[in-house]
Amino acid sequence: MDKVMSNKKIIALYVMPALLLILAIVYIPIVLTGYYGLNKWNGIGALTFIGLDNYQALIKDQTFWNSAWHSLQLAVFSTLSLVIYLAIAMVLAARIKGANLFRKIYLIPMLLSSVAIAQLWLRIYHPTNGIVNSLLESIGIANPPAWLAEPSLVLFALFIPILWQYAGFYILIYYAALKNIPTSLEEAAKIDGASALQIAWKIKLPLAMEVIKVTIVLAVVGSLKYFDLIFVMTDGGPNGSSEVMASYMYHQAFRAYDFGYGSAIGFFLLVICLVITWVIRKLTATKDSIQYS
């Protein structure tokens, strides 16, 4: 048995296709991103090594810091909205009739492409024909704002579809976690006279903590690399007021043809995502092995 199951040729044959792909498409590009970031390069001509100049420029680049600030705001928004998702999941997991159906309905937006969602929400926010402003006008608000054209409102306006898109995803994860908690604990607490709120706060929340930590990582890292929806809806505008890190990278590389600088942003994004994942994991580390399936 052991001899058959440690046949090196077969192992190599099984592992190689996927391994080579992930090295070529994920890991080598990551190394190259770091390298390109040390160069001046327009994407076509020769690379000119300039050391850390791109990174020095990055530190002084106010537009970059603005985009990082917008990404951070999205991360905070998203993390806060986890509370709402968790509350809804708690209700759904409390053996409520139709919980399955609700859970599925909530999930639908998450299955659609960001482009379709972005194009739909562009119309929802349309200054004159969109549903938001039509509704506002019908309740007597005469001049509702053009949501996506207002620098002070645009980030908030973009956050709503993001909240809408991911609601079902997080509710689903929380629901699965809460369903995994043995009912015996809850029943014992009930016999001791604990109220539903006490059970939620003192039993369910601590037991779901592992998953809550994972979702915080997902929400924060997901927000930091957020791109598609913003790219389609506002393209970072008006006047950079919704530019985020990933869109700034894209604009620098593929619009301004400054691939070296774009790569420096890309590398920064990578480092920040890995560091934040690591920090949140460390801060919240207890045990890592929970099975949800």
Place this chain on the structure above:
Amino acid sequence: MMSGTAGRLEGGAGAGAGAAVTRKFGYSLLYIVLIAVAALQLFPLVWLLFFSLKNNQEVFNLPALSLPMNPHWENYAKVWNVGNINLYFFNSVWITVVATVLTVIFGSLVTYAVTRMKWKGSSFVLGLFMVAMMIPVHSTLIPLFSIFNKVGLTDHPLSLILSYVAFNMPITIMILLGFYYALPREVEEAAVIDGCSVNRMFFRIVFPMTSSVLATTAIINMIYNWNEFIFVNTFISSDAYKTLTVGVQNFIGQYTTDWGAIGATLMISILPILITFLFLSNRIVEGIAAGSVKG
């Protein structure tokens, strides 16, 4: 049933008539909230369906929420041939299918080698796949573009397929892992004793045994591939290879004022996913729950 559930929900011990009323009230309130959330999730899509069936005059002159009284189904027929939507649709279909099949096969082979076979470095290799999950796609975009450019794969569907397979590999392996760990070893032992080769064992015994989890991973892969945007937008420039996500984007860029046409195009781009979900929602829910949590 209602009160029984409510009783459990609220704690239950020693409830008087007043408490029962409060519980019922609280219970109804919860339902109202759940239904309101469901309505909010569905409402934008219903509105999309509505304006996909209207002409511009109806969109601009009637209230935004009015029903499409004379549904203009011809909007769909009209956009299908205009602006290459049919071409983009078929590109999406075949690229999605090819990438999904490759991901599922390669992912199964790796998972089998990692979970069932004995070799040094198996946990390191598995780690490589799992860490890749943390890496933002955007950080690889510029080098991928230049690599594909050098080897002549920009504006070639292979650039998309390779990227999709690689970036979906980690989550595919993650969903498969739990299932493979749980497979009983006895079958394999018996097969080995009978002189069965590893290849035969994998393809004839193990692979068919995983068909249910394969279906789940395949569906998750399809949804991701169908909706992918940034790679198509960056790597593909000619219309012949564009997929629906980017095609829709371009189409709308050219016809910004025809809301009915835009609505119909968007509906066409999301219908395959919605229909899949209608029939296979349990698998999709399962797959997302299994695949995402350890992210």
